[in-house]
Amino acid sequence: MSDDSPPRQRWWNIEGWGLRWKVTAVLAIPVTVAMVLGGLRIQEELTNAVHFSQAADQVAHVPDLVDFGTALGTLAGTTAAGLSTPEEVARLDETLEQVRTVALNPELDPVVAADLTRVLASAEALRDQMKAGQVPIADLNQRTTEVRSDMSNIVSAIVDPIEDEEVLLEGTRLVDAWATQRYLFDQVMGIVSILRDPDQPGTQLVSASGAELAMLETLARSYPLADGQIEELRTAVKTRSDMVDAAGDGPLPLLNLRTSMMRSLEIYGSLIEQATEGITSTVEERAAETRSAALRDTAIVLATLLAALVLALLVSRSLVGPIRRLRYGALKVARQELPEAVDRIKLGDNIEDIEFTRVPVHTTEEIGQLARAVDDMHGQALRLAGEQAHLRLQINEMFETLARRSKSLVEQQLGLIERLEFEEKDPSRLESLFRLDHLAARMRRNGD
Template sequence: MAHDVRRGTIRARLTGILAVPLVGVLVLLGDLAVKEVREYQAANAVTGAAEVGQAAAGLVHELQRERGLSTGVLGGAGADFRTDLDAARTQVDRQRAEFTQLLGDSAEEVASAQTALGQLDDLVAIRAQVDTGRADPAAVFQYFGDRITALNHTDIGLDEPVPDPDPTLRRTLAAFQALSDAKEAMAIERGLLLGAVSGGRFDQDTFSQYVAAHAAKHVAMTDFSRYATASQRAEVESVLKSPEAAEVNRYEQVALVAADGRRLDLSRQMWWSWTSTVIDELRTAQQTIGRSVHHHTDELREEATWDLLGLIPLMILSIIGAGALVFVATRSVARPLAVLAAEADDIAFRRLPAAVAQAQQGAPDGSPSTAARPAAVSIAGRPTREITSVAEAINHVQYTAFTLASEQARLRQNTVDSLANLGRRTQNLLRRQLTFISQLEREEGDPAALANLFELDHLATRLRRNAESLLVLVGETTPRRWSTPLPVADVIRAAISEVEDYRRVSLRRVDDGFIGGGYVTDIAHLLAELIENALTFSPPDLEVEIHGRPLGQDYLIAIVDHGIGMSPENLARANARLRGEERFTVAPTRFLGHYVVGDLSRALSVEVQLVQSPVTGITARVVLPRAVLTTPAAVVEGETAGELPPLAPVEVPMALTDQPERPEPIRTRNGLAKRPPRARSGAPSRPPSTGRPPSVGGPVDHKPAEVRAMLTSLRDGVQRGQSFPTTGTTWYPGGEDHEWRKGDV
């Protein structure tokens, strides 16, 4: 039992090894790392936002100065403030350029600041109107006021600086904003009173705006006192208690009682100087608060950085621990699996294919093989139960595959043997049938009946080719062999004699060439299959042309049809079959002829290829190699290779050309000509047999094929006498078991 517990299962081992590091990595990296990274990013964002806020405050300060001076110039104090206005505009342009550059390097959170800055695009036009004096002072004042308000209240994300908002930072930012509002209110007072002093008195609207700005200043200072630290309040209070601030308060009291339109006997220069001094000192206090904000955000960023750096070693330790655990898991699990995978690959690619091939090849005597089963999978060491189960499953798979392959091999061998036996029996029966038909042909004297016998002879010849095709497909050879070389033209005619619609085959130019006797039958069979295919896929009113010529040391035979042709895909598949790259067991039966050609071409090393004809149809190119070609040692002039020896005279019926024209014979339902009744007075008389005189050199024992050739010659003579003139016609022998047909070359 202890042994089984120690071995365990793969799931239990992986759970025990990877549970702790996986939980630790998920908790630490999912919580601490994500939180610290977010805080670090937020601290960076807060630091950048603080910089943007301070830059915006600087631009606002300069715009406030330009607004006041522009109002004074439009109010009639151009000579007093012209120089100061030019200097103020220069400062505004500088601050604006710096602010624009800062926003270009900032994050997307400052989009509102970029929008506010974009409102200053028409500042040049406003300045031109101020310079020419055509601008409305109230409109100019409102223009600058709207832009300053937009910049002062820009949302730069400082209200939520970190995932957990910092209270100190929030109060400091609130004090910064309150001081900015107070400074803007005092700047509005400066501009409004400066314009009123230039004009001599307040109008009702200007006075209302002045009172509102004065009240807003006091509200903003109250908010500042609520949020600011003690040091920040002390700095601002020192500014408000300065002599300049006291003079500003005195002028403010004078202005507040001038609602009735009384004349303001105040100095424009002194009012501008005192208020500008107070506003500049408030700007200094604002910069101090801004530096405090920046310092605090730096502390936040530094704290987040150290937290993140402290987390890194923990992450490294977790990764190292996980790596160690993975290494242990690899040694305990992956190594046996790798060995098992190697065994499976060896079975799949070497052992099982070798055993199956041995089983399929069979024993040397042709009996089914008794090949040994492939070796079982073996795993060294102490594999887990799962690994052992997988190994056993692989063994079952390979044993089942081997058994199935052995059974298929036996079944395939039995099928091949049955088909071969059937092919041989069919071939023997056809040989006997052809012999019997030849005997009938010798005994028949009626031309119509003789023509019917010749048609039966042709059908039997085609059946014999089918039987030989069956033998070729199962890997057997036909016993029908030729002994002597034959001309290529005779071999082509022999092939034509074994197709159905042989009358549509036309021999064009066929140059001289000889084929070895041992290859004649197979090549004729190969050509017959290709010719049959060309006849099948070409119109019935068009001929199939055959050409032959030497090609270097080889010989090229081209079979050209004018049919519908083939698509490139079908042509490629057909050529693959003709090269013998596929087996006939996986193809439709209508392609069996291609597989017969493929087996024959591979056995004879003959190159067969289908190509598109120049106009339409397909051309079958058959290249006979030098190995199947021969040159007879001596060919008697006027004879053809393989010519039969001299024959003794035989009794044959003669068809005279000067007989009266015979009527068209009446045919039976299956196309054979009926034998007409023979008139006794006109019946051809059979001459008495004179016997067969001995030939020179002793009696000649003719083979059945030679006798068939002689009978074929007899038949052609009879048909020639009935249907064709006796002169002006050239005739070529059709080869073994085929009629003599009119030549086209």
């Protein structure tokens, strides 16, 4: 028996593909699509995780930048008022070194690092001039404002690219608190202007105080849990204004004003610290969440793909295995068992004594039903062969019966002819009887 499949057709002819290749194609396409979509999902999660991790590394430097801007503004204000202390100078030097370290960090964004290096150079030059007492008041005001504004822009450049509502909200709080804090420096400049020219109306101080009060209204909406601190800041603005108004033409209470501003500066520092901590913790939390999500999605995708592959193998095995057994059994019946059984029936074997092997598929679905149909066709073919053999035997018996009857009649005819030959005396009739006897003998041989 040969069970070779027909020769393969061209590969692009799907109808000519083998069953295994067809099942593989049907199962491979959805699995491949799932792998691609799962890979894209994992890649997106990993990209977000890397983005938040990098953002967390950069946001970690925001407190150093804020401390530097605050230290610079504090020293500039006290220097303009002639009330600077060595501690304030040391604090500025300390924060300056911290920011220099940040600028040299290779993981910092190159654009931010370049801007930070430029601002540091300007701040160092301003610090050296303040130590030497060589900065005019107007120049000190302008340069300090520029440095602190540039530092605020750098902080915004670090926080704004982070696409998270909570981080952006904390960033807005930080920028607003920092901007409001800078009005303390403007108030110091206003007080210095009054000290230099007591006859001026104090417009700069009033403007700076009003601007701080307006910004405090914004901060009250940004910091709903800090109502007590906001109210204390409002009271401090009013207190400083009252101190200036009460002084009149007399000397200003500089120490009291300095104490009030330092207290306000401390409150702003706590608000700024709260915002920076919120930014840092939120970014770190998002980084951890995205890493966990990436790991979770990776595990889910791998588990799903593994389950899909196992299920695909089981399904393909449940399809290919029975069909291969059905094919083998059908070919064996058609090319070996049925011809051999027919030959045995022709040789006279009884059909009841002939057994055939059923197709080894025992399921009840379509393939199993097809296997039972092949078994039924095999049995029907054997029954048909048996009926044909029985018919041939009946025909043989009929011809044998006819031959026997014909032989009996011929033998009777031969006996009659022999009696006629014995009694006949005429030579010509005797010759005819001999011929008739010869023909009858030939008919008897045909009957035999």
